[in-house]
Amino acid sequence: MNTAIFLAAQAAGQGSPLPMIFMMVAIFVVMWLFMIRPQQKKQKQIRAFQNSLQEGSPVVTGGGIFGTVKRIDLTTNKVEVEIARGVVITVDKNTVFADAQSSAQQQQAK
Structure with a gap:
């Protein structure tokens, strides 16, 4: 009886890796939108100012x-x-x- 429950729990734990991959992509997109992209825009503005001195x-x-x-x-x-x-x-x-x-x-x- 215990073996059947253990095997059922083990089988339930082995799901598709798709949700994990989706979560990783979502985290990267959020980081890019809120951290990387604004910094790139700011750097572009600084370079434009420096070139127009x-x-x-x-x-x-x-x-x-x-x-x-x-x-x-x-x-x-x-x-x-x-x-x-x-x-x-x-x-x-x-x-x-x-x-x-x-x-x-x-x-x-x-």
Whole structure:
């Protein structure tokens, strides 16, 4: 009698792997929608801003320094940023991000 119950329980445990595969795919899709895709969109916006830099643009460096673009050297991929009157630093173009205040003003204008 116990053997019949054990065999029935064992047979019931061996189901189709389809629900498990479906669950794994669903988890990946949710992760992609909520984590990977927004990060890719944000990176695209940052790259577009970096490629459209102009002299006089307000920026924030990767280190959190606010300033204004004074000169862009595309051959060396460097940007000169004025952080105070007469104080100019040179940073890599990839570490320059949009100024938070100017971004907020642009969004309010929309």
